[in-house]
Structures are given as structure tokens and as C-alpha cells.
Amino acid sequence: MAPPLSLLHRTASAFWRTSSRILRSSPSSTHPGSICTRCRRQQQIRFSSNHQMADDPRWISVVDHPAQIVRTGQKHGPGLIILALIPITAFALGTWQVQRLDWKTKLIAKFEDRLVKPPLPLPPQVDPDAISEFDYRRVYAKGHLRHDQEMLIGPRMHDGQDGFLVVTPLERGKGESTVLVNRGWIPKRLQNQADRPLGVPRGEVTIEGLLREPWKKNFFTPENRPEEGKFYFPDVYQMAELTGSQPVWIEETMVPDLVEAYDREAKGIPIGRAAAVNLRNNHTQYIFTWYGLSLATTIMLWMIVRKRPNEAVRRVRQNRHW
Template sequence: MRPIFSALQKTATRAWSAPARAARSAQVSSKLGSIAAKYRASQFRHISQSRQLADGLNVVDHPARLVRVNKKHGPGLIILALIPIISFGLGTWQVQRLDWKTKLMAKFEDRLVKPPLPLPPRIDPDAIEEFDYRRVYATGRFRHDKEMLVGPRMHDGEDGFVVVTPLEREGQSTVLVNRGWISRKFKDQKDRPLGVLDQEVTVEGLLREPWKKNMFTPDNKPEEGKFYFPDIHQMAELSGSQPVWIEETMVPDLIESYNREAKGIPIGRAAEVNLRNNHSQYIFTWYGLSLATSIMLWMVVRKNPNEAMRRVRQNRNW
């Protein structure tokens, strides 16, 4: 009996729920119809507005424009444009410096080939410029008690000092003589031969202008006997000499130089012009930089925008 009753119950339930399902289906269909009607009305209004706009505007009269994003390069391009101009100017200035240095060295070399002049009893410091690199000779006695060491100075990779000794001339002025370089181990006078103090000697060398101190050289400490650069006026005042600087010369001889270095005898300089002349390298550097930056500037200015930098901007009246 139970199976028969269950089947009758299921049949009654299906019969009772059919009207409810039909009512719900009618409601869903009504809502979908309403949504579709609203969409069609919206589309109709959009098409109508587009047609009204098209009646008043023409694409030919108001075309789209192809524009480039970040069209202006900004201050970076200005800086890049200034570099080749400035470097070209510096290269031209170095050309002028090279011409000046070449003529100056030629003038000094012409003075070197002339026979040495006797040093006058007293020298006008203002006239030394006209005799720079002129070969001169003077006779007197070295004042080893007033010796001054300038340094440190390197010679063939070894540390040492430049020996400056006043030369006292009988009945004439005392001058400063740069006798040459000695090794650091002969810094003390007792470790090297000085010769007889009252022995008269004749010194031959080059008359030079006063030295100029650069910004990286520390100040001298004369009260401590430390001289980092040859301040001729300071040394002259300290030793009671005229501010006249003579660089003692010697014939370049490797064996003689080794012998002097071993004994602590100052090694004099060669009678030659030793001015630095690197202006040719500077000219190549500055002109090369100007050319390279000019090419870079041309590439930046002439570079076409890629596809990622292209945009089409509509006319504002569309």
C-alpha cells in the first residue's frame, strides 16, 4: 500500500506546481522584454545624436591630427647642444696655446745655444724675465751653513731633495743656487762631502724666473727648515741673498750621475728646456669631444618617434 500512496502523492505535487511554474516563467519573460526595450531605445537615441552631429560637421573640415608625445626635449637637449660649442672653443684656445708654447720654447732654446754670460755684481730682479733660460756663470763661496732642502722630490723613482745653497760673491751680491738632487739618505750634511767652506768655486747654470706655487702645494715652514716649493723671495730673505735663482747644470752622464748619487753629491740638471707641452693632446681631446657630441645631438634631433609615441588626437569639435 505504501508504494501506491507515494506515487499518488508525487502525481498530485506535480499537478499542483505546474501553474506556479507558468506564472514565474511569465514574470521572467516580462522582465527580459523590458530590458530589451530599454536597450533598443538607448541605441536609437545614440544613432539619432550621431546623425544630428554628422549633419553639422565634416571629417574633411575637421581632420584628426597626428601628434608626438613628449615633443619637447627639455633642458637636456640645451645642455647637449652647449657641449660641442664649448669643447670646440676650448680646442681652438688650445691651438692658440700650442702656438704660444712652441714660440716660447724656440726662444728659450735660442738662448741656450749662446755662450754663457758673467753674472753682474747686482741683478735687477725685474730684468730676469728677459734672461730666463740664459746661461750664466758666477764665482764665489757656498754658504753651506745656510743650505736649504726643498722636497720631497723624485729622481728616477727614488725619493730625495733639491739642495739650494747661497753663493756668496766677494764684493758682489749673494745669489741662490739650485745645486741639484740628492737622495733622502744624505739629508744630513754630515753624511755627505761638502768640500772646504772657504774654497772659491765657479758655478755655471741657467738663470730662471721665480717659481709659482700651485694650489696643491702646502706652505713652507722656514722656522722648521721645511720647504715644499722654492719660494725664492722667502729663501732670499732668510739667507740674506738677492731673489736670484740659478740652476746649476752638468753634462748628462749616466756614470757620473750614479757616482754622485752614491756619494751624496748633488746631481745638476741638463742645459735644456724642460717646459711641458701637452697642448696637442688637449687639442685632440677637445675637438674629438666636440665631434662626438655633435653627432649625438644630430641623432637625437633627427630621431623619428616610434609607434608607442604616436597618438591620434580628435578635433575638439567632434
């Protein structure tokens, strides 16, 4: 028996509606050349499995352009240059100290040779320019000490005690010049002349001592204040101008004797210096110091230059074509 016409009509309508929805949802309905996303991915996977990197003409092999192991940072920076200057400078200073040692040794030998010679009488007028040729030469002179023009230089230490150096002009005979005499050291408690009557001799005296060159002031030493009677270093030219003397400096000497020094201190008599050369000669220590520093810094420089870079400072520089 044939189906009714109405049933066939409903079945055909449903099929047509379903077919229309499928055609509208498919991209090929509007763009015949387009491919769906799933199909495109499948094609890429198949292409990738069959395609090799060497087939690309732009591809560069690692064998042709290998990686390079390099050290980061500059190999020779400013710090290394400064470190290289240290041993050179220290070696130069050590060599200079060798020359200074030779000069100081010869100077001390010359002064010690003058000390063993008998004392000379001080001429009536002393040429200040010739004093350098008689430095540390033993001399003697007669005259009267001008205690009213006494000057105290200090503070000065002696055996752990604070005190002063007593400088007194020596007024010589008629036609002879006045010179400055460093009589020696006194303790601070005896700075007043009234407290040391035995240390202020009257009448004619004979002074024997060393003829010395004028000193140069230390940078750290304050300036003298003569208007206040305060002297911190022996400014020979200044003291000579204040007292009307020649700029001639004599250091009175005595035989080094501990008992004699204690007796003089008790009586208020200035303690004179020994007739010896008191120049410092520390250049040997400086030579070992500078040469030792030069050697040590040279070894340090060699270790730094020769040191291989460790793993922490190694880096791989990749090729820019990768």
C-alpha cells in the same frame, strides 16, 4: 432553466474585484499621459532604428575634424640645449689650445736659442725685473757657498728614489750680491751634511747654470715652514729674505752622464740638471681631445634632432568636439 440569482451575484462581484486591481496597477489610472517602462523601451528602439546621427545639428563629422598624430613631450627641452652647448664649448677650447700650442712652441724655441749662446758672467747687482728677459740664459758666478744657510726642498723623486733639492746661497765678492743656487738633487739618506763631506765644498767655487724666473706655487702644494726647516717648493722671495740674498735663482747644470750621476750620488755631491728646456708641451693632445669631443657631441646632437618618433611615443590627439 435560468441560473440562480446567487450565482450571478458572485460572478459579478469577482469580475468587479479583478477589474479594480488591474485599473489600480496601471499607471494610466493615475497619470493618463504616462507610458509603462516596457512601452517606453520599445519606442526608444524604434526611434533609434529610424534616427541618423547626421540628423542632429550638433553632430560634427570626423572628416571635418580628423585625428592628429603628435609626439608626446617637448621637442626641444633643456637637455637638448645643454647638449648643444657642449660641442660649442669643446670647439672653443680646442681653438684656444691651438693658440696655446703656437705660444708654447715659440717660447721653447726662444729658450733653446738662449741655451746655445755662451754663458754670461753674472753682474755684481742683478735687476730682478730683468730676469724674465734672460730666462734660461746660461750664466756663471764665483763666490763662497754658505752651507750654514743650506735649505732642502722636498720631497723630490729622481730615478725612483726619494730625496731633496739642495739650495745654497752663493756669497760673492765685495760689492757683489748674494744669490741662490739650486745645486741639484741628493738622496734622502744624505740629507745631513755630515754624511756627504765631499758634497760640501769649502773655499771659492765657480757655479755655472741657468738663470731662471721665480716659480708660482701650485694650489695643491703646502706652504713652506721655514721655522722648522721644511720647504716644499722654491719660494725664491721667501728664501732670499731668510738668507739676505737677492731674489735671483740659478740652477747649476752638468753634462748628462749616467756614470757621472752615479758617482756623484755615491760621493754625496748633488746631481745637477741638464742644460735643456724642460717645459711641458701637451697642447697637441689637448687639441685632438677637445676637437674630437666637439665632433662626437655634434653627431649625437644631429642624431637626436633628426630621429623620428617611434610607435611608443606616438599618440593620437582626439578632437575636443568628439
